[in-house]
Amino acid sequence: PPKKERGNKKLAKEMAMCRTVLAELEAHDEAWPFLLPVNTKQFPTYKKIIKSPMDLSTIKKRINEGVYKSKDEFTADMRIIFNNCETFNEDDSPVGKAGHSMRTLFEARWLELNPQ
């Protein structure tokens, strides 16, 4: 089949994998800090400190709107979530701890679905 069709099939497969991992993270007990954008009225300094806010609902929207051109763009946004969390939260805070465990979960699951 033509290159363009092969590429579209590959991307559809990659996005299905992204949806799977996203759904698993959303279902996790420790996903609560990451389900929606950080409320900047509740945390007024957030906008100033975090230059690229990101959350699981935004990533879901981007998958469904066809924003991602590869699974690597998806993983880059996922890692922004966890890096933002480390920037804004103490490691031993509830949100900080949730961020570390969700990052570990994500990276382990991503490796399972993407044997290197």
Ligand SMILES: Cn1cc(C(=O)NCCN2CCCC2)ccc1=O
């Ligand atoms: C990622 N992140 C999240 C928070 C947070 O508190 N999110 C939860 C907000 N409430 C939970 C139930 C209703 C709204 C704080 C700092 C931070 O970096």
